[in-house]
Amino acid sequence: MMRRFVASCLAATLAIAASAPAARAGCDLGRVVGYTLVFSKVVDAYIEDGKRVKGFTGCNPDRVLVFTDNTGVRCKETDMQEASLPQAYLFARGPNDMKLCVGDALYDVAQAQ
Numbered sequence: 001m002m003r004r005f006v007a008s009c010l011a012a013t014l015a016i017a018a019s020a021p022a023a024r025a026g027c028d029l030g031r032v033v034g035y036t037l038v039f040s041k042v043v044d045a046y047i048e049d050g051k052r053v054k055g056f057t058g059c060n061p062d063r064v065l066v067f068t069d070n071t072g073v074r075c076k077e078t079d080m081q082e083a084s085l086p087q088a089y090l091f092a093r094g095p096n097d098m099k100l101c102v103g104d105a106l107y108d109v110a111q112a113q
Helices: 002-025
Strands: 036-048 051-054 056-059 064-067 072-075 079-083 087-094 097-102 105-111
Touching: 036 056, 056 105, 079 105
Parallel strands: none
Antiparallel strands: 036 051, 036 064, 036 087, 056 079, 064 072, 072 105, 087 097, 097 105
C-alpha cells in the first residue's frame, strides 16, 4: 500500500516537472489535464494563403504554424497575438485532439498535412 502511494507521488512529481516550462509560458494548464506534453519548439513562421510569413501573429483556421525544424501544426480556430519567435508547447490526447500553448494562449490545432 505504501509503495503504491510513493509511486503515485513520484509520478505526480514527474508530471508536474515535465509541464513546468508550459506553466512558465502562462497557459491555463487546467485545460490540458489528461493530455500528454508532446514537444516544446520555437514557432518560426506561418503559412497562410500559400505564403510563408516569418514570425507569429496567432491563429486563423487552416493557418499552418511552422517551427524552426520545419514541422508544423494547422490552426483550427482564430485567436490573434503577436510574439517574436515564441516557444510553443504541444499537448495531445490523440491525433485530432491537440492544443498548442504559446505565451498565455492555448490554441486548438491539428496535424499539418
